[in-house]
Each structure stands twice: as structure tokens, then as C-alpha cells.
Amino acid sequence: MRLPARLVSLTAVTAASALLTGCFASTGTDGDAGEGKRIRVAHMQPPRSGLSPLSDDAFKLSRWSTAETLVKLDADGNAVPALATEWEQSGRSWTFTLRDDVTFHDGTELTAQAVVNSLTKAAAASPKPRILDGVELTAKADGDNRVTVTTAAEDPLVPQRLSSPQLSILAAKAYQGKTVNPVGAGTGPFELTKVNGTTSATLDRYDAYWGGKAKAPGIDVKFVPDGTARAAALRSGEADIVEAIPVSQAALLDEELITEVPMPRTNTLYLNTDNGVFKDASLRAAVREAIDAESIVKGVYESRADVAEGLLGPALPWAADLRSDVQRAKAGKADGQTVTIGTFTDRAELPEVAAALQQQLQKAGFKVKLDVREYANIESDALAGEFDAFILSRATVLDSGDPAAYLYSDFASDGSFNISQLADPTVDKALKKAGETNVGDARRKAIVEAEAAVLGTDAAIPMLHERVIQGDAAGVVDAAHDPRERELVTVDTYVK
Structure with missing residues (x-):
């Protein structure tokens, strides 16, 4: 039998909510945004590799719209333009033309050499990003705004491979140490400004984004592995968007706040x-x-x-x-x-x-x-x-x-x-x-x-x-419900 949310044990709700107390920043309005509040997100899994894009953490960077790839996928899985506007194949090689007037969050410009640097680091990583399993890939600059990607064998899936968040293009500063640090190094509408270990992350709107200014002033992320705590965060108003609500908790929430994808x-x-x-x-x-x-x-x-x-x-x-x-x-x-x-x-x-x-x-x-x-x-x-x-x-x-x-x-x-x-x-x-x-x-x-x-x-x-069951608070507008788990907060997402 389904129980209404009001019958949930007060003790259980209080205990779960306590895990989130104080973890989200103030949601005050932003004068330039027009739509107002920072978006508070409760994520399921904490970072595994310090948010390195060469790991599965890449999908967090993608879901927060901070790191971008040369191409994206449409609903049918077809490659469509992102940082690259067009591409053509010649045997084992694919040449991509880069979008003009794109800057990284540190103010440097997107160039062919920056793309080559990111793709070369990914191809040489150990272990490789999954998308490159069995694939030998090299990248070479062709002038300032074209990059040629060549594989050892002819590969019909090169554009789709380059849509993987693990092949995100980051500024040169991200690759200075032994690990890849995405803080302040992406090209998306939100700049990753702070990572607090496996606890939280902060992103601010990047006003120079090539695709236009984001509607929300920023994103405050909390990593909450406990499913009951994530559901409680939505119920109590502690979070605006909640990933992966457990089935056992879905029946305890207002149906209007959850979406099955x-x-x-x-x-x-x-x-x-x-x-x-x-x-x-x-x-x-x-x-x-x-x-x-x-x-x-x-x-x-x-x-x-x-x-x-x-x-x-x-x-x-x-x-x-x-x-x-x-x-x-x-x-x-x-x-x-x-x-x-x-x-x-x-x-x-x-x-x-x-x-x-x-x-x-x-x-x-x-x-x-x-x-x-x-x-x-x-x-x-x-x-x-x-x-x-x-x-x-x-x-x-x-x-x-x-x-x-x-x-x-x-x-x-x-x-x-x-x-x-x-x-x-x-x-x-x-x-x-x-x-x-x-x-x-x-x-x-x-x-x-x-x-x-x-x-x-x-x-x-x-x-x-x-x-997957995603929770969106009543004031959330245009959160993504993506079956591929690549998008969550986009340039158009905001909280009333």
C-alpha cells in the first residue's frame, strides 16, 4: 500500500536531513540573472578521481555544464555540433572545424592546439577512457581552428566517441600536475570554482560563455551516497534537484516532484x-x-x-x-x-x-x-x-x-x-x-x-x-531528464 509523504517517520526524515544541514550555500537572488536562485543539487556518487575527466567523474562535469566536448549526441544518438561546428572523414582521419570565439574559464582561447592537448592526454592515459578501448587515436592541429583525428584502423564511430565526457576539452592549466584538475578549466556556461573533496563542489555562472549567459547564477553540489538522505533533501526543501531517488522512497514523495526516465x-x-x-x-x-x-x-x-x-x-x-x-x-x-x-x-x-x-x-x-x-x-x-x-x-x-x-x-x-x-x-x-x-x-x-x-x-x-527516478523541486524550471546521464543542469535551467 502506498503511504502519503506526511506519514513518513519524523525521526527518519530528521536524521536523513541532518546529513545535508549546512551543505548548500545561500540561495539568494542574483541581480543579473532575472530568474534568481543558485541551484542546489544532491548527487548520488562522490568523485572517484578528484573530478578528473579521464575517469567516470567526467559525467559530473558534463551534468553540471562545465566541461564540453567537440560534439554532442541528439536524442537518436547522432553526432551534432558542440565545440566543433562541422567535420569530414577521409579514410582513417576525421577533420573537425572548431567554433569561433570560445574561451576557457581561465580566459584563454579555444585553439586547435588546446584540443590536441586534451585528446592526446586522454589517449595516453592509463587506464584509457572506456570510449577508447581498442582504439589507437592521435590528434594533430591543422591551422588554428581545425583538428585532424586519426585512428589506427578506419573507425565509423569517431564523432560519437568524441562526444564522450571523458574526452572533454580543457584549458592547458588543467594538465600541469600528475592529475587532471578541471577547476576553472572548462568552456561551459558554469565554471567549477571549488571542490571540497568528496563532500561538495561549487560552480558559478561563466558570463562569457559562447552559447549565451546561463539563467541560474550558479550551482551548489552536495554528494549524498545515502538514498534516503537524498529523498529527504527533496522533501524538506534542502535540495532543488536530486539524482537517483531510490524506488523505496519514490512512493513517499509527491508524484509531481519526481520523473521516471x-x-x-x-x-x-x-x-x-x-x-x-x-x-x-x-x-x-x-x-x-x-x-x-x-x-x-x-x-x-x-x-x-x-x-x-x-x-x-x-x-x-x-x-x-x-x-x-x-x-x-x-x-x-x-x-x-x-x-x-x-x-x-x-x-x-x-x-x-x-x-x-x-x-x-x-x-x-x-x-x-x-x-x-x-x-x-x-x-x-x-x-x-x-x-x-x-x-x-x-x-x-x-x-x-x-x-x-x-x-x-x-x-x-x-x-x-x-x-x-x-x-x-x-x-x-x-x-x-x-x-x-x-x-x-x-x-x-x-x-x-x-x-x-x-x-x-x-x-x-x-x-x-x-x-532512474529524478527529483525536481516545485520551483525548478527546465532541468534535463537525460537517459544517458550526460545532462542535468543546462544553460536554461533555473529555480524560481
């Missing part, structure tokens, strides 16, 4: 194929047969999710039309084998999913231990293969708008996010074919064939496709 995001159980119990394909198959995803969707997500038929969900409707039966191994018997499943607390539903899986797998004959931590404290162990299984909420088109990059990153032998430790020649061949096929129907067919190759190994068992 269908996500190209799949909740997947990754199984370690390199060592431990699940090196045995028959035991991976036993896990697949033991999982009851529908009960998880109903019980944990309160039917605010979709049961997975594959790795690619309803946000990519063409996948279902192209999908065919997958050949898989027969299930073996668990016989009391002990396994450890890891996951993280940042997405409030995942510990509940882990508990449900523990029961389902124990019923199938496994002994199951759980290891649940904050994501920042568990990612390195997951990538190192320290778990028998790992539950991950994974965006499937986050970087390029094309799922081939995600599939390569997660399942290629040399993929940078290969939690399953998968090294399968058939999968590698299918992934290579998908990556090399030109954009269009043929590429989509190759992508679904690569998905089938992965599913055939049972290295990853897709369970459900998520819908």
Missing part, C-alpha cells in the same frame, strides 16, 4: 570466468537458471523496472527485433559450492538485489556470502577479479550512444571494465566485427550478434533494465 541501463550479474567456482561454465549456467528476475523487479523495484531479455534493453528497441535464440551450456549442480557476491550501496536497490540473489542461489544449492560497500571502495577489487560474482548497474550506451563500446569495454579480452575476466576468442571476434561495421542496420545486426556471443558464455547474466 527510462534508462539504457542494465542490472547485470557478472560472473568471474577466470578463477574460482564460475570458471566452470555449467555452474554459470546453474546461476542463470536459478535467477528469478521477475520477482526482483516486483519485490525490489516495485515494478519500476523491466525484466531483461538481453544486455540491451527497451531504450534500444531495435535490439529486441534483431535478437534470436542463444546457445548456452547446460546447468550443472552447485553441490554446496561457496561463492562471494559483491555490490555497492550507492544505488540503494543493489544491496536488496544482492539479498534476493543470495536466497535464490542458496535455494539452488550454492552457499553465498555478500560483500557490500560504497562503490569507490569496491570498484578496484571488482576489476581485479576478487569476487566470484558482482552485481552492477551498467549504462549500455553511456559513452558513445552506441552499445558496441560498452560491450567491448566489459567483455573483450583487453576491455578496461572486464569484471567477468572474460577472454573468449569467439566473443572477441564478434566484438571486433561490431566495432568495425559502418553505422546503420548492418552495425545493429553485428552488435546483437556480439551480445549473443557474450550471453552464450553466461559471463554476464542480465536481470533487469532500470528506470
Whole structure:
């Protein structure tokens, strides 16, 4: 039964709200803005790498409209102009013409050499940004306002790759030390002025923005990993925009304050194929047969999710039309084998999913231990293969708008996010074919064939496709509701 917000435990609300007390700056009006207040944002995950754009922190910089890329993606995943106004391909090379009159937040001009510097740093990074997995990329200035990007092999996805926030273009000052520091170095409508570790960040409007003055005078960000606290921040008026409200909290909020956004995001159980119990394909198959995803969707997500038929969900409707039966191994018997499943607390539903899986797998004959931590404290162990299984909420088109990059990153032998430790020649061949096929129907067919190759190994068992729930206070105007999680506060967003 759904409870009205007024019946929420006062103690629970007070405790959660206390986590946010004093964390947002004053929301006084700004005389030049016309629309007034600073925007207070409660983010789910704190920075992992000091807001370096070469990490997943890049998507925070993008969501705050402080760092920009050469191109953007439209709703259909097509590349459209951003810092570059046009581009043309010649074999392995793509030449991009830069927008005029763009300045970085430190006052320096956007030049071809500045673009080359940013792209070269990204291409040489270790680890590489996911979007460059399997891609050798070089950039060269062609005069003051043109940049030629060349890949080792002809790549039809270069423009889409360059839309990834991990390939943001920053001023030279950002690259002075051993790490990349984005403070005061972007080109967007908001300048990042201060970062307080993993606690908060401050951004002020950049009045010289090439796309026109932002309607809000600034953004005050608080990192709030606790989902109940984020929901309480919206309920109490402590925050204007709240990321990723847990399903369990959504029913306690005014429906007019929340928006469900269908996500190209799949909740997947990754199984370690390199060592431990699940090196045995028959035991991976036993896990697949033991999982009851529908009960998880109903019980944990309160039917605010979709049961997975594959790795690619309803946000990519063409996948279902192209999908065919997958050949898989027969299930073996668990016989009391002990396994450890890891996951993280940042997405409030995942510990509940882990508990449900523990029961389902124990019923199938496994002994199951759980290891649940904050994501920042568990990612390195997951990538190192320290778990028998790992539950991950994974965006499937986050970087390029094309799922081939995600599939390569997660399942290629040399993929940078290969939690399953998968090294399968058939999968590698299918992934290579998908990556090399030109954009269009043929590429989509190759992508679904690569998905089938992965599913055939049972290295990853897709369970459900998520819908993110975003909270916007009553006075918020034109906040972005972006299924790719690239935009949140834009030049047009403000608080009445």
C-alpha cells in the first residue's frame, strides 16, 4: 500500500536531513540573472578521481555544464555540433572545424592546439577512457581552428566517441600536475570554482560563455551516497534537484516532484570466468537458471523496472527485433559450492538485489556470502577479479550512444571494465566485427550478434533494465531528464 509523504517517520526524515544541514550555500537572488536562485543539487556518487575527466567523474562535469566536448549526441544518438561546428572523414582521419570565439574559464582561447592537448592526454592515459578501448587515436592541429583525428584502423564511430565526457576539452592549466584538475578549466556556461573533496563542489555562472549567459547564477553540489538522505533533501526543501531517488522512497514523495526516465541501463550479474567456482561454465549456467528476475523487479523495484531479455534493453528497441535464440551450456549442480557476491550501496536497490540473489542461489544449492560497500571502495577489487560474482548497474550506451563500446569495454579480452575476466576468442571476434561495421542496420545486426556471443558464455547474466527516478523541486524550471546521464543542469535551467 502506498503511504502519503506526511506519514513518513519524523525521526527518519530528521536524521536523513541532518546529513545535508549546512551543505548548500545561500540561495539568494542574483541581480543579473532575472530568474534568481543558485541551484542546489544532491548527487548520488562522490568523485572517484578528484573530478578528473579521464575517469567516470567526467559525467559530473558534463551534468553540471562545465566541461564540453567537440560534439554532442541528439536524442537518436547522432553526432551534432558542440565545440566543433562541422567535420569530414577521409579514410582513417576525421577533420573537425572548431567554433569561433570560445574561451576557457581561465580566459584563454579555444585553439586547435588546446584540443590536441586534451585528446592526446586522454589517449595516453592509463587506464584509457572506456570510449577508447581498442582504439589507437592521435590528434594533430591543422591551422588554428581545425583538428585532424586519426585512428589506427578506419573507425565509423569517431564523432560519437568524441562526444564522450571523458574526452572533454580543457584549458592547458588543467594538465600541469600528475592529475587532471578541471577547476576553472572548462568552456561551459558554469565554471567549477571549488571542490571540497568528496563532500561538495561549487560552480558559478561563466558570463562569457559562447552559447549565451546561463539563467541560474550558479550551482551548489552536495554528494549524498545515502538514498534516503537524498529523498529527504527533496522533501524538506534542502535540495532543488536530486539524482537517483531510490524506488523505496519514490512512493513517499509527491508524484509531481519526481520523473521516471527510462534508462539504457542494465542490472547485470557478472560472473568471474577466470578463477574460482564460475570458471566452470555449467555452474554459470546453474546461476542463470536459478535467477528469478521477475520477482526482483516486483519485490525490489516495485515494478519500476523491466525484466531483461538481453544486455540491451527497451531504450534500444531495435535490439529486441534483431535478437534470436542463444546457445548456452547446460546447468550443472552447485553441490554446496561457496561463492562471494559483491555490490555497492550507492544505488540503494543493489544491496536488496544482492539479498534476493543470495536466497535464490542458496535455494539452488550454492552457499553465498555478500560483500557490500560504497562503490569507490569496491570498484578496484571488482576489476581485479576478487569476487566470484558482482552485481552492477551498467549504462549500455553511456559513452558513445552506441552499445558496441560498452560491450567491448566489459567483455573483450583487453576491455578496461572486464569484471567477468572474460577472454573468449569467439566473443572477441564478434566484438571486433561490431566495432568495425559502418553505422546503420548492418552495425545493429553485428552488435546483437556480439551480445549473443557474450550471453552464450553466461559471463554476464542480465536481470533487469532500470528506470532512474529524478527529483525536481516545485520551483525548478527546465532541468534535463537525460537517459544517458550526460545532462542535468543546462544553460536554461533555473529555480524560481
